[in-house]
Amino acid sequence: MIEVSSIKRLFSILLIVIFCFLLSGCWNYNGLNEISIVAGVAIDRNIENNNYLLTIEIFDLSGKDGVSKAKIIETEGQTIYEAIRNAKKSLTKKLYFSDMQLLVISNQIASEEGIQYLLDWFIRNEKPRETFSIIISQEKTAKEILTASAVDHKVISEEVERILDLDNKVTASTKNIDMYKIVNELEKENSVFVLPAIHCVTNQDKKIVEVNGVAIFKADRLQGYLSPEETRYYLFAVDEIKGGILTFPLNEKKQDTISFEIFKNKTKKSYAYDGNRLKVYLDIKTTVSIGENGNDIDLSKKENIDKIKTVATMVFSDKLKTLIEKVDKDFACDAFEFGKMVKRKSLVSWSQLNEDWNEYPKNIEVEIRPEFEIINTGLIK
Known part of the structure; x- marks a missing residue:
């Protein structure tokens, strides 16, 4: 007769063998040499063909000094998803959105078309995190925000997000809301909410970004802006x-x-x-x-x-x-x-x-x- 202790030992060994196969790694793992990490995305319209024009800021990991730098790529498509896929035409690596920090939407799109459709891919896709910040560009295009000069960081998306995180305790000149909260607001009847407004200013002959109050939304359409002082009140x-x-x-x-x-x-x-x-x-x-x-x-x-x-x-x-x-x-x-x-x-x-x-x-x-x-x-x- 087989002893109980022997059965337990055999069962334990069997479990260890099974777990070795199940827990050996991530099934969809991608190495850093296979991906381009997205820091931020700016959305505009191409006035020539009415396609969505995306400006994507990605982390440049090629440097040897350990400091994060950025690269800018542009892509377009009839939808947001198509534009993102089309980026692969000029990239050898796959775009990785899990560390995305910022979404910049042009003033024109926000007021004329609304923002609900723009968020659909980011909600539907499991890769982008739900806590990235959404801002409205007061410049002619959203691209101008991501291509401005950074002051404290090499990556402008990272710099803007940190400015937004600290603003309420320091200057109280805007209000930052995570993406998932905006999605929740858009599902409500008669929804009204605000998003950070950003513009560019000149500093020592360089164009840098500056928080400039909030943009007021009714449903998903931009209604107008409040100045930084008005925002404080x-x-x-x-x-x-x-x-x-x-x-x-x-x-x-x-x-x-x-x-x-x-x-x-x-x-x-x-x-x-x-x-x-x-x-x-x-x-x-x-x-x-x-x-x-x-x-x-x-x-x-x-x-x-x-x-x-x-x-x-x-x-x-x-x-x-x-x-x-x-x-x-x-x-x-x-x-x-x-x-x-x-x-x-x-x-x-x-x-x-x-x-x-x-x-x-x-x-x-x-x-x-x-x-x-x-x-x-x-x-x-």
């Missing part, structure tokens, strides 16, 4: 401020200014609805320090601190109110997510407002109630 309204600087004039001549550094912010939305009129309240509590005092006000006196708070509150309220009115007038969309707030708080109220919501944002009364807490005046001894 937009981020306050939607409770997505994590840092940045606020500068206020302390007199009508706007000669004496003071700058706040933002440490913390919390924006709470609430509303009142009587069946006819909707009123929204924005309670904004911001913790700041005084980073620069461009006047001779004595910051050791409480009455002067109170004066600064009063002026800052008035200016802040006026600028945010002006922005809300501009968005309602120019874009006619619920960019500040008031509808989401009403729906979350009361399905009864939302059921009464939902049917005509596309027109309703124009008639909303908004009361802004900011409050600044100054935790550090930065007194100079």
Whole structure:
């Protein structure tokens, strides 16, 4: 009779042999010498034949100094997929999209055609990651962004992504959203969202890229842009401020200014609805320090601190109110997510407002109630 221990030993050996075959490697493994790693893609239209024109930035791994560099290739096709396949006509290696960081879409395509179709291949294909950034080029073409000069990195896609990641904590001049979140928004009824806007500026005779606010989308079509300063106040309204600087004039001549550094912010939305009129309240509590005092006000006196708070509150309220009115007038969309707030708080109220919501944002009364807490005046001894 065979002992139990012998059976267990035989079974263990059999499992080891099976696993050696099953776990010996990836079935679709590609070596670095067989692939071109894609860093970013820019999408334009070829005006001559109306094909999609793709500018693809790939990592150049041929250098011996260990520093990532970039190469640019161009390809075109009737669809995004065809254009990507056509790139093989001029490449010996296969395009590898798993490390893709940036998708640049031209202003013209975003406004005239929308972006939903452009994302189809990136969603349908399993290779591109779902967290790459999508930006809108404010230049004549999207290509101009990927072919601009980099400042801190050799790869422009990598540089732009890092700028976007840090922006909300440093300047609060744009809003970065991962690709999969945009796809989720596009599936919703009456979707409104924003994407980073990028343009080029001249720096020491070189053309470099610069964040330039946000692009506002209604459904999948570009409606227009908010400047970096307008974007900062937009981020306050939607409770997505994590840092940045606020500068206020302390007199009508706007000669004496003071700058706040933002440490913390919390924006709470609430509303009142009587069946006819909707009123929204924005309670904004911001913790700041005084980073620069461009006047001779004595910051050791409480009455002067109170004066600064009063002026800052008035200016802040006026600028945010002006922005809300501009968005309602120019874009006619619920960019500040008031509808989401009403729906979350009361399905009864939302059921009464939902049917005509596309027109309703124009008639909303908004009361802004900011409050600044100054935790550090930065007194100079």
